[in-house]
Amino acid sequence: MNFNLTKKQELFRQMIREFAEKEVKPLAVEIDEQERFPMETIEKMAKIGLMGIPVPTQYGGAGGDHIMYTIAVEELSRCCATTGVALSAHTSLGMGPILENGTEEQKMKYLPKMASGEWIGAFGLTEPNAGTDAAMQQTTAVLEGDHYVLNGSKIFITNAGYAHVYVVFAMTDKSKGNKGISAFIVEQGMPGFSIGKKEKKLGIRGSATCELIFENCIVPKENLLGAEGKGFAIAMKTLDGGRIGIASQALGIAQGAMDETVKYTKERKQFGRSIAQFQNTQFQMADLETRIQAARLLVRSAAFKKDNGIPYSADAAMCKLFAAETAMEMTTKAVQFHGGYGYTREYPVERMMRDAKITEIYEGTSEVQRMVIAAKLFK
Amino acid sequence: MKIVVCIKQVPDTTEVKINPVTGTIIREGIPSIMNPDDKGGLELALRLKDEFDAHVTVITMGPPQADAILREAYAMGVDRAILLTDRAFAGADTLATSHALAAAIKNLDYDLVITGRQAIDGDTAQVGPQIAEHLDLPQVSYVADAKYDGKETIRVKKETEDGYQILEATTPCVFTVLASAIKPRYMSVRGIVEAFDKEVETWTVQNITIEPEKLGGKGSPTRVKKSFAKELKQPGAVYEVTPEESVDLIIAKLKEKFII
């Protein structure tokens, strides 16, 4: 039992903290205001290998572990949650299913370019009528000779438009319910594939969230990921990994709000003393700090299990649930501690509060996480 | 081309706090970092590596914990790392430090030796030129940029108070580099993953050839007699009044001190 980061992980944390402070933080306000995807940051991340952290070196990755990956998403999100989710969706949802389910040919074709950041990854599962109930897929895929023909649409897709590789789910056999779902690797530019409307959101406003449209989209047969009918299992397994990423994002948002609040409450003086000197501040902050540290331990424990091949599905749900709710609580209180200033865009905590909310919703709502945890409990 | 870069582990002085009673540094909780100017020097070396396939060795003199900045250097892309560590070096001032480092560098191949201009803990800017003297090499300090012709001439830009100079140095030579002009690269993720599998060579006084009396406290002509927290002068009055009254106060003060 050892709760310390290894020297390697600690050095990585030092690097990503500096990177986030210097390269990510200065853009956070701008990309939020302009609802702009931070492509220039992604290019900088690619240059130092951040787009392929847990990918083995034989597939062009950095050969790191998932603890490092969670540290990266946390530290990026501490400065800018939009940048954090771009990395999370690319790594866990884009590359994750290919790495875990792809054939050697598929891995060699996609992973080196994705790990180097040349191709960004995305994931298409959610549909207008298949949200929490993901089995209700309407998108269909029909095998015609050497290719599948996809029809339907996906919504709320992170990185859409900027991604080159999309792991998309569609029904190959409706009669089999969720056993009839299959996964496909769809590339930007494949005939019949287009990007639909872009969502206007409360938070993570720089993140590109769009609709994917498939109109007789031609996908080569060799782009089937895993066997036909294995799509739902692939999706659920992928989401387990994704939840660790989103939990890290939530953790980073919470830590960012905590750091801002510590700084502000030490500087801000009311009634002749800093508001950090009031016991009300201290006790609330102590509770929040405890929650953040607990969230971090849950995140790292789930990542540790993933790295060591130990089942982690419930762990992922727990860390995601707890970190997301911690982020929401922390940011809400951060705004409160900042008073009137906290409500203005002069301080970052209002943005953090808006960004935090999504972590309770995507990659499975908090209710879904509770379902996953309870299912394990009562099986 | 072979390059040796001298780096130092320093406390992050922006985080340093002083115990006002004892006048000593509170070291607890202060992060240790690679000295910024040294990192700038390392970046200059790595750019020469990118362009001319130069071989880059980093060397640091310090306690065993200085291993951390050598790992960082590996993660940034250097080829070889040496930790010069021995109790015999303890208590060294800049002259004794420069003797030890120069003696170590003499055991290496080099066309170029790079140091940072100065370290943020001491701010002396002395060790680089002193190493150059011991190695009998020409030096250029305050280097902001360098262009190598691929043979034996390097054109360097040296920052001065009111502008800059372009100088031409022939190798082998010593540069001291300014961090402000050269933005260092980040460690790469793969570099970090692999940094701890690489060898950091530990050199002691046994690995270098030098008269023992030139090392450590014994070899240091200067001694710190005392250190103390800086005294701030007694503050004057502070007023919280209307802008008009503020202006009256300022004008009265300027008259009192014969400024107007």
Add this chain to the structure above:
Amino acid sequence: MDKSAYKNVYVFIEQRGGVIQPVALELLGKASELAATLGEKVVALFPGNNIASQAQTLIEYGADQVVVMDCPELNDYLTEQYAQAMYQAIMKFQPSIVLFGATTIGRDLAPRLSARLETGLTADCTKLEISEDGQLMMTRPAFGGNLMATIMCTEHRPQMSTVRPGVMRRLSADKSRKGEVITFQPEFNTAKFRVKLVETVKNDKGKIDITEAKILVSGGRGVGNKEGFDKLQALADVFGDKAVVSSSRAMVDAGIMEADRQVGQTGKTVRPDLYLACGISGAIQHLAGMEESDLIIAINKDKFAPIFNVADLGIVGDVHKIIPMLTERLKK
């Protein structure tokens, strides 16, 4: 080492293009004080090309002797050329103390010489005193200005130090002062001249030297932006040539002011007659660069700003209101 053979307080006279640098005169002032305490002489070491005629100036500012090294090899500052000349002069004259300006030249030359002479050197001193037993006590900031250290070099000679420009006081020139001018011709080993000067480029804006200004109107975060600094400039203009606008690091980092205007640990040390700190909170690194000013007036919104701890007069208020009002009043 027979320390008694080493006598007198020597000053390296830095010139650029034949122009004696202010720091050299400041050091002559300090050297006069140290020499008086020791009962010794002040000697100026004056290397350059076609500079001999200026020796009298150095005498007027406090030198008892001037060692002139006037030769074409010393036309431009280059480390090895100057190191050879200075080394030979030091070996011949055997100074007890040698002072250099902590400039890009002084901080290049002095360490090179200290290694050649195998003696101690203390960088960037802000205070020099003589101890009871006649040794030089050199005090300097360390750890980013958080700590002061007093350093001595008791067993080696000469005792050498570089001194921050703007910290010591020059004497008023005394035209009637008499002194001795000695010509010294170094013998150069030209084989070691392996660095060539290609060109020297001056920034035009470098003409503004905040260390020379009598009045500094200095702005920090509270000034906000370029328009804010225009207000400070308008106030400086009222004082004419002797007033200049300077800046805290924050505004330089933000790209609002040029780096050569920066006061503080990583910028310049100033000691003007008046330092008007506008919207500067007063981080310790900033205070290190300006707290020696004769008169400090600070205006800041935050009444707990540390700048008020060093200010002779503190005003809690809005610089954007007070500065234009002050400018108007002073115009009258």
